[in-house]
Amino acid sequence: MSVGAPESFEKLQTVQPLLEVRNIKKYFPITGGVLRRTIGHVKAVDDVSFTLNEGETLGLVGESGCGKSTLGRVIMRIYEPTEGTLTINGQEISHLKGEALRKLRHQFQMVFQDPYSSLNPRMSVGSLIAEPLLVNRRGSRAQIQEQVESLLAIVGLSPEARVRYPHEFSGGQRQRIAIARALALRPKLIVADEAVSALDVSIQAQILNLLADLRKEFGLSYVFISHNLAVVKHVSDRVAVMYLGRLVELAPKSKLYTQPLHPYTQALLSAAPEPKRHVARERIVLMGDVPSPAKPPSGCAFHTRCPQVMDVCRSLRPELKEHTPGQYVACHIYS
Amino acid sequence: MAEPLLKVRNLRTYFISKNSTVKAVDGVDFEVYPGKVLGIVGESGSGKSMTSLSVMRLVPGPQGKIVEGEILLEGQDLLQLSERAMRDVRGNRIGMIFQEPMSALNPVLKIGEQIGEVLVRHRKVTKAQAKKQAVALLRSVGFPRAEQIVDEYPHQLSGGMRQRAMIAMAMACEPSLLIADEPTTALDVTIQAQVLDLMRSLKEQNGTAILLITHDLGVVAQMADDVVVMYGGQVVEAASADEIFDHPLHPYTQALMASIPVIEEERERLQAIPGTVPSAADFPSGCRFAPRCALAEERCHEQMPELREISLAHAVRCLVVQGKTDRRENAT
Ligand SMILES: Nc1ncnc2c1ncn2[C@@H]1O[C@H](COP(=O)(O)OP(=O)(O)OP(=O)(O)O)[C@@H](O)[C@H]1O
Ligand SMILES: Nc1ncnc2c1ncn2[C@@H]1O[C@H](COP(=O)(O)OP(=O)(O)OP(=O)(O)O)[C@@H](O)[C@H]1O
Ligand code: SF4
Ligand code: SF4
Ligand SMILES: [Mg+2]
Ligand SMILES: [Mg+2]
Secondary structure, eight states: OOTTOOHHHHTTTTSOOSEEEEEEEEEEEEEETTTTEEEEEEEEEEEEEEEEOTTOEEEEEOOTTSSHHHHHHHHTTSSOOSEEEEEETTEEOTTOOHHHHHHHHTTEEEEOSOTTTTSOTTSOHHHHHHHHHHHTTOSOHHHHHHHHHHHHHHTTOOGGGGGSOGGGSOHHHHHHHHHHHHHTTOOSEEEEESTTTTSOHHHHHHHHHHHHHHHHHHOOEEEEEOSOHHHHHHHOSEEEEEETTEEEEEEEHHHHHHSOOSHHHHHHHHHSOOSSSSOOOOOOOOOSOOOOTTSOOSSSTTTTTOTTOOGGGGTOOOOOEEEETTEEEOOGGGO | OOOOSEEEEEEEEEEEOSSOEEEEEEEEEEEEOTTOEEEEEOOTTSSHHHHHHHHTTOOOTTTEEEEEEEEEETTEEGGGSOHHHHHHHBTTTEEEEOSOHHHHSOTTSOHHHHHHHHHHHHHOOOHHHHHHHHHHHHHHTTOTTHHHHTTSOGGGSOHHHHHHHHHHHHHTTOOSEEEEESTTTTSOHHHHHHHHHHHHHHHHHHOOEEEEEOSOHHHHHHHOSEEEEEETTEEEEEEEHHHHHHSOOSHHHHHHHHHSOOTTSOOSSOOOOOSOOOOTTSOOSSOTTGGGOTTOOGGGGTSOOOEEEEETTEEEEOSSOOOHHHHHHHHO
């Protein structure tokens, strides 16, 4: 099953995707008792597949705890997948370790929500950005200095920022520093995990515009993780919706936002408060809370909250299937 | 229109230390009407929380101090009350819910005991009556298992459940004013929708007035009747929610609306606001938005604009922006 190539890319299938995620699972053990034995698993990511083409942005949305960050960390190979394969640029990296993994790392980088905790406070901004270049021996000291300055310019910071420390910068500026550092090794893929969520609205736009510029300039691909549906729509080509470790819908954004198929996507969209008066939208208010991924409901994991639940949903798990070209949905209504 | 329930006049709350004076709230005026929601928006550090804590007289001391102003609740100036009298106001005439429910809930007390405590203190009911009322309150905020929840501890509840328990506690004495400071910021959208629905029904069924503080323009658009936009410790624009969203006048409000992505529209490029929020310890002289304002003129850097009512019930703090009538003339 070639999950999720958008129509326009379908014809270009000779070009291999930049990223291929195949049946990825990531389970965390739950230990208990005096012997700390494993008594169960948190199925943080449970059988997720999709592809990402060069220059493409895939948005990843879903509620807290549904596994977005875990999936992002597996793609970055911060975590090793429990099962499944992960291919970047034609090379399988699912279980690579040590030096072999380090050699490929420059191709993919991650930008986090809290730029402060991801930057070592005792290092100057110059050395923070130079560090990956030094470790990977990208030129002489002088050449690296030059690269640092050009990276600062790319993210819109002045060269004198080099000698200052992270705490001297505002949240938006720190996020720029983190992005400059992520860009240092000229990655092809950036996983941005809630990269603008902690920023003030007026600053958020600066960073979103910067990410868009970088994409144009360097042909970057993004996996853009956020719980903000409007932000995801703004940056993405396609959007994947996650619920309790699984993709429930994956579609080009034009389709996902105008004709969402999955009842959960419909509820999410109807609950997103728009900053406009008089938007006449049918609001679907879901009852109940998000179940724990340690004890996901049987059958369709959404059945405990789904307004359209049927008998079959309680026992049989729906597969993610292509419903209309490019739009994939995991729901019994469509089968 | 009815008399305002809460009237805040020229409120100034400062943090004064040897080296600096942080003007967290610097001359704020607004009114909240019975059965209406007043939304206060503004970015981080603009003074929203300090405004609400000032109304409750809970500004963190000893550095934080209300240095000037009046806070009139049904005509009575809360700033003139003794601390003891103020304790009868909190939780009784004014309820409060915060962004992080764990900071307001006592982790070692059962949910029912915490709600009951409020009732015993202000309503002089017996413990048994209090527990019964707690169950009813929990049911009214959407807990089907209310009988069990009263005997559970805060850590046994999810974030959304805790937030609803806190609302039940805030509503226990049927306060005429509810202050909600970022009540849904930590919640998921689907849970946020539940909590917002609950607040809406409080206002509609009990006529509760709500002071809703948030940085989320979406939440304000869905909830508020009136809106106050804060920047740098001041009110920069105040009007009905329809006016604010349909005809924003202050350059900051306009820029804010253009800087956020909106689902219903395709925005090629967001209109970013350059620069950063000024520090409350070191405001620029003149208009506090001037360093970032696209319309700034020379005089903006020298002269502090007053908050002027430039059309009926629409006030703007700007030297340059004209009223709606003038705007129409300019357009033609
Ligand atoms: N290192 C870990 N060990 C054990 N469980 C974990 C670990 N990391 C995540 N989990 C669990 O896996 C699930 C998915 O977590 P994850 O952080 O991926 O969610 P998320 O979608 O990013 O949520 P949020 O929107 O809150 O960031 C959660 O139940 C979480 O508690
Ligand atoms: N204890 C304190 N000591 C000194 N300054 C303080 C203190 N608490 C708050 N401030 C300052 O007062 C100003 C207003 O803070 P406030 O918490 O009201 O902002 P806010 O609008 O609620 O922001 P946010 O959206 O981040 O909650 C800020 O500049 C802040 O730094
Ligand atoms: S499979 Fe059933 S429970 Fe799941 S989303 Fe579809 S209708 Fe709802
Ligand atoms: S007074 Fe001047 S600087 Fe301030 S908002 Fe108006 S135009 Fe901009
Ligand atoms: Mg996360
Ligand atoms: Mg605040």
